[in-house]
Amino acid sequence: MKMKSHCPINYSLEHFGDRWSLLIIRDLMFNGKRHYNEFLESGEKISTSVLGDRLKHLEETGIISKEIDSVKKSRIRYSLTEKGISMLPIMLDMVMWGGLYDSESDVNNVFLTQVNNERELLIKSTRERLEKEHLEKSNL
Template sequence: MKMKSHCPINYSLEHFGDRWSLLIIRDLMFNGKRHYNEFLESAEKISTSVLGDRLKQLEEADIINKGKDEVKKSRIKYSLTRKGINMLPIMLELVCWSGKYDSESDINDDFLTQANNEREKLIQSTTEKLENEHLMN
C-alpha cells in the first residue's frame, strides 16, 4: 500500500479510516460475524459493492484474512489477524467516546462501565477470546 504520507494519523486512516471498514471490524470483533452475508445484515445496510471493496482493502492491509469455512466448504470465513486484534484498544476508545456523547447509544451499560473502569482487564480478556476465535482456526 502506497502511503500519501507517514503521519501516524494518515497511516491509520489509510488502513481503516472509513466508516464501513470500522463497522466490519466491529462486527468481527464484538458481534461474532464472520461471513459476507452476516455483514450485509448489519443495521447500517452496507451495499454489496462497498462491502466487497472494504473486505478486500482490509485483507490487503493485513487487518483481516479470509479462509474456508470448516462447516460449509464453499463459504468464505473472515477472521481478524493479529494486526486487526491489536485494534481492540482503539475500538474500545471509540465505544467509550460514543457512550459519553451519544445519549441514545445502544451500548450495553455493563460493557461500557467495564470499558471505562476496567479497561486493561477487558482488553486482556477480549484479546484472548479473539485470539482463540480468529487466530486458532
C-alpha cells in the same frame, strides 16, 4: 500500498479510516460475525459493492484474513489477524466516546462501565477470546 504521507494518523486512516471498515471490524470483534451475508445484515445497511471492496481492502492491509469455511465449503470465513486484534484498544475508545456523547446509544451501560473502570482486564480477556476465535486454526 502507497501512502500519502507517513504521519501515524494518516497511516491508520489509510488502513481502516472509513466508516465501513470500522463497522466490519466491530462486527468481527464484538458481534461474532464471520461471513459476507452476516456483514450485510448489520443495521447500517452496507451495499454489496462497498462490502466487497472494504473486505478486500482490509485483507490487503493485513487487518483481516479469509479462508474457506470448514463447515460450508462454498462460503468464505473472515478472521481478524494479529494486526486487526491489536485495534481492540482503539475500538474500545470509540465505544466509550460514542457512548458518552450519543444520548441514544444502544451500548450496554454495564459494558461502558467495564470499559471505563476495568479497561486492562477487559482488553486482556477480549484479546484472549479474539486470539482463540480468530488465530487458532483448530476453531474452523
